[in-house]
């Protein structure tokens with residue numbers, strides 16, 4: 018969920034495993050592995066195996082994903098999936114997965130409705146384990162999600178007081194990430210400015226080919242303020258909606274965020290992923 022106490026960190030591990038995974042038949046991936054941390058915006062199925070009510074392992078979740086419902090809290094791919102595709106890696110598989118051996122090309126530790134440890138502490142730990150290229154995404158404009166905006170009788174308008182609280186958190190990220198990059202040799206910490214991009218998409222959906230910036234695409238519990246009702250029919254055109262359910266975004270929006278971060282150094286700053294992989 019697009020919640021205040023949560024943030025997402027994507028990790029590209031350093032080059033130690035590169036020679037193990039490159040085979041002459043496959044195109045060489047642009048990074049050896051993709052490790053994903055976060056909440057339901059990045060979860061690829063961990064919650065399926067956890068004792069939690071935050072689950073998305075039923076249709077219409079996954080209705081546009083090649084494998085159907087997987088535990089992703091959206092209709093299709095997440096930002097992490099789009100980044101994996103760009104890197105030439107398989108989608109990072111859920112950590113809590115009973116299938117197959119542990120992957121060398123990345124693991125997804127994200128879990129819906131989780132929180133974060135004190136953020137710079139977590140990142141020092143990851144650096145200690147060998148992570149060198151890290152992207153941290155801002156928390157999104159939570160005051161705009163239907164579960165928040167509708168409960169306050171704003172009829173889908175953003176609640177700016179809530180957005181302001183998120184901004185207090187986000188404003189502290191750039192100096193912290195700069196500090197980490199300059200004090201940890203060989204590291205690059207990148208900020209993903211998903212808040213400003215997401216807010217702009219909500220305010221100006223047509224700029225991004227979207228038409229509906231207030232209604233969840235799926236039919237949700239609690240009159241548009243909660244998760245999708247199992248096996249309910251989603252809207253006809255998810256690719257025109259910002260919101261998939263009352264907390265989460267559609268694949269269409271995740272695609273906008275991912276391609277911004279891949280190519281545009283105003284979105285992922287100071288370097289885009291395209292530049293990051295060449296460093």
Ligand SMILES: *[C@@H]1O[C@H](CO)[C@@H](O)[C@H](O)[C@H]1NC(C)=O
Nearest residue numbers: 191192193194195196197200
């Ligand atoms: C940067 O790091 C130094 C030393 O670790 C610390 O004293 C300072 O408060 C940090 N600044 C920010 C903005 O995080």
Ligand SMILES: *[C@@H]1O[C@H](CO)[C@@H](O)[C@H](O)[C@H]1NC(C)=O
Nearest residue numbers: 167170171172173239240241
């Ligand atoms: C359900 O939500 C809609 C749109 O926000 C609102 O107009 C309607 O009154 C709500 N219905 C109930 C029963 O609360």
Ligand SMILES: *[C@@H]1O[C@H](CO)[C@@H](O)[C@H](O)[C@H]1NC(C)=O
Nearest residue numbers: 213214217277281282283284
């Ligand atoms: C890059 O992102 C910024 C901020 O979202 C936007 O204003 C700009 O138009 C984008 N540039 C391109 C080439 O898409």
